[in-house]
Amino acid sequence: MIDKLEFLLALAREKHFGRAAEACGVTQPTLSAGVKQIEDSFGVLLVNRGSRFQGFTPEGERVLDWARRIVGDARAMREEVHALKHGLVGRLRLAAIPTALAMVETLTTPYRARHPDVQFTVWSRTSIEILAHLENLEIDAGLTYLDNEPLGRVTAVPLYRERYRLLVAADAPLGNRDTVTWAEVAKVPLCLLTPDMQNRRIIEKLLRDTGVEPQIMLESDSMILLYSHVRTGRWASVMPSRLAATLGLTDVLRSIPITGPESAHTIGLVAPAREPMTPLTAALVAEARRVASSLYD
Amino acid sequence: MIDKLEFLLALAREKHFGRAAEACGVTQPTLSAGVKQIEDSFGVLLVNRGSRFQGFTPEGERVLDWARRIVGDARAMREEVHALKHGLVGRLRLAAIPTALAMVETLTTPYRARHPDVQFTVWSRTSIEILAHLENLEIDAGLTYLDNEPLGRVTAVPLYRERYRLLVAADAPLGNRDTVTWAEVAKVPLCLLTPDMQNRRIIEKLLRDTGVEPQIMLESDSMILLYSHVRTGRWASVMPSRLAATLGLTDVLRSIPITGPESAHTIGLVAPAREPMTPLTAALVAEARRVASSLYD
DNA sequence: TGAGTTGATAGATTTTATCTATCAAAACGG
DNA sequence: CCGTTTTGATAGATAAAATCTATCAACTCA
Numbered sequence: 001m002i003d004k005l006e007f008l009l010a011l012a013r014e015k016h017f018g019r020a021a022e023a024c025g026v027t028q029p030t031l032s033a034g035v036k037q038i039e040d041s042f043g044v045l046l047v048n049r050g051s052r053f054q055g056f057t058p059e060g061e062r063v064l065d066w067a068r069r070i071v072g073d074a075r076a077m078r079e080e081v082h083a084l085k086h087g088l089v090g091r092l093r094l095a096a097i098p099t100a101l102a103m104v105e106t107l108t109t110p111y112r113a114r115h116p117d118v119q120f121t122v123w124s125r126t127s128i129e130i131l132a133h134l135e136n137l138e139i140d141a142g143l144t145y146l147d148n149e150p151l152g153r154v155t156a157v158p159l160y161r162e163r164y165r166l167l168v169a170a171d172a173p174l175g176n177r178d179t180v181t182w183a184e185v186a187k188v189p190l191c192l193l194t195p196d197m198q199n200r201r202i203i204e205k206l207l208r209d210t211g212v213e214p215q216i217m218l219e220s221d222s223m224i225l226l227y228s229h230v231r232t233g234r235w236a237s238v239m240p241s242r243l244a245a246t247l248g249l250t251d252v253l254r255s256i257p258i259t260g261p262e263s264a265h266t267i268g269l270v271a272p273a274r275e276p277m278t279p280l281t282a283a284l285v286a287e288a289r290r291v292a293s294s295l296y297d
Numbered sequence: 298m299i300d301k302l303e304f305l306l307a308l309a310r311e312k313h314f315g316r317a318a319e320a321c322g323v324t325q326p327t328l329s330a331g332v333k334q335i336e337d338s339f340g341v342l343l344v345n346r347g348s349r350f351q352g353f354t355p356e357g358e359r360v361l362d363w364a365r366r367i368v369g370d371a372r373a374m375r376e377e378v379h380a381l382k383h384g385l386v387g388r389l390r391l392a393a394i395p396t397a398l399a400m401v402e403t404l405t406t407p408y409r410a411r412h413p414d415v416q417f418t419v420w421s422r423t424s425i426e427i428l429a430h431l432e433n434l435e436i437d438a439g440l441t442y443l444d445n446e447p448l449g450r451v452t453a454v455p456l457y458r459e460r461y462r463l464l465v466a467a468d469a470p471l472g473n474r475d476t477v478t479w480a481e482v483a484k485v486p487l488c489l490l491t492p493d494m495q496n497r498r499i500i501e502k503l504l505r506d507t508g509v510e511p512q513i514m515l516e517s518d519s520m521i522l523l524y525s526h527v528r529t530g531r532w533a534s535v536m537p538s539r540l541a542a543t544l545g546l547t548d549v550l551r552s553i554p555i556t557g558p559e560s561a562h563t564i565g566l567v568a569p570a571r572e573p574m575t576p577l578t579a580a581l582v583a584e585a586r587r588v589a590s591s592l593y594d
Numbered sequence: 595t596g597a598g599t600t601g602a603t604a605g606a607t608t609t610t611a612t613c614t615a616t617c618a619a620a621a622c623g624g
Numbered sequence: 625c626c627g628t629t630t631t632g633a634t635a636g637a638t639a640a641a642a643t644c645t646a647t648c649a650a651c652t653c654a
Binding site for chain 2: 611612613614618619620621
């Protein structure tokens with residue numbers, strides 16, 4: 001039964017019987033039969049078909065919701081029993097928004113000191129993708145904005161607040177200033193994240209609110225790419241202050257506080273609101289709570 | 298997998314492989330194999346055995362906890378899908394403490410008016426049994442005390458407060474009074490519920506607190522039996538006022554308010570804290586919230 | 595129209611689940 | 625202390641299911 005529910009989850013993820021089957025490690029007829037069996041046992045069609053996958057019926061959506069929970073609980077049960085016997089061992093699957101990637105270390109380092117046998121996989125994702133992956137049990141926790149998108153059924157631990165700085169060469173326009181305003185920044189050609197990133201949307205709104213149309217000369221989904229451009233001293237960018245500090249400055253590069261309208265954007269850890277959580281995730285949330293006090297201002 | 302977890306739940310209930318198997322509708326070797334299979338898949342012993350069932354290991358208790366949730370969620374999923382197709386149909390399994398039995402009607406009658414196809418099974422149980430049955434998924438909801446025993450993971454809806462009256466013949470001692478005190482009641486020979494009932498313990502404490510050793514002439518787990526004795530006019534009892542009113546008085550029988558220390562005992566509906574609840578249970582909780590306002594004072 | 599995609603179906607095969615029958619160990623009772 | 629009963633494990637046979645390969649029909653798109 002639970003494996004059939006996993007078929008459904010894979011189908012929701014892949015929107016394709018063949019690929020869902022592959023993801024589950026079975027053949028396509030097996031997955032089709034599994035889905036059909038759930039439908040028969042419930043006496044309701046769950047998937048709209050017509051020579052191809054066409055989404056779920058309303059009943060299917062409800063079953064999907066339950067399936068996520070049941071499958072998640074079943075995994076949590078396995079993990080907990082395993083932890084009782086072998087201690088905290090396994091792999092935590094995390095995702096973080098690009099501007100928070102450099103902060104992941106503040107969680108993983110003390111976590112590893114406490115639980116040396118836990119391994120990590122960390123993906124760089126948009127805030128929306130992080131919530132979707134959390135929902136689909138593809139990650140155990142995420143680092144993302146807590147105060148914008150609706151979060152859903154998650155436990156959230158605030159970690160710190162994003163404040164922005166202009167990264168610019170000392171000999172470029174504005175490069176000699178101690179502080180700048182958003183209105184001034186809006187007139188500088190910038191390198192920013194791609195528009196699917198919430199950070200880009202936040203910064204772009206702050207810039208536009210000054211009445212000036214910002215010039216985005218270069219965009220990327222990689223902070224490393226942005227930073228490597230800015231480092232040449234020939235490009236400018238706006239970055240969270242902590243990130244700028246982590247990446248480090250050169251003698252030609254300055255990180256200048258931006259004054260003016262402060263928009264509060266809290267970044268924190270999000271994990272499924274499962275009670276109890278899996279031991280690995282529970283330990284991460286505990287670590288986040290500990291770390292939060294030393295970061296948050 | 299889920300059916301194996303049901304085996305575990307049955308075993309926890311019956312504490313006996315043979316009876317658990319019978320309860321699941323399988324043979325004993327089948328159930329034994331099912332339990333063993335879970336143990337193998339987790340790599341941990343869950344049940345202490347030694348020629349007979351000897352309880353669960355610590356890991357077993359944890360698995361049991363998860364199993365209750367997973368099995369409950371799986372049932373809720375089935376019920377919800379069924380309700381989407383056929384409306385609210387099925388059977389609600391309830392239990393109530395004896396003194397609340399006469400109040401069940403205030404929930405079931407309006408419920409039935411709204412959902413005519415739902416059937417009911419109602420058991421008379423002690424407050425402790427009700428919580429245990431709720432835990433074991435043997436009932437969907439219960440009517441019991443909300444403010445004494447620890448309730449556990451349940452949703453509780455307060456319905457009304459139990460206040461006590463002396464039921465006594467008009468020509469018996471105290472029979473001519475408009476009010477009596479607990480100290481006076483303690484000197485009258487009484488019929489009460491058996492000591493496993495919380496109501497008995499509550500009343501007995503109120504009586505003892507007056508310093509007099511109460512005389513319990515007759516005890517039973519059935520309110521009907523107590524009432525039929527009191528109705529003869531030759532026995533006396535202490536009952537919640539609402540119950541006395543429901544059962545009705547005769548011309549020789551009086552229901553006299555008891556003054557003195559008021560101990561608050563709220564009675565309410567308890568249902569599993571599942572999110573979302575099964576549709577049948579959700580409707581009952583909704584009904585309870587509606588009814589509560591008209592009952593509670 | 596023809597190649598490529600997609601999911602359902604048929605039939606064979608393997609795997610799993612379950613049953614009956616039996617056994618060994620412990621508990622019980624005189 | 626010895627038969628009897630209770631209890632859960634085990635063996636072997638059988639039934640049920642899950643899964644695979646191969647194929648098909650419907651649709652899509654160039």
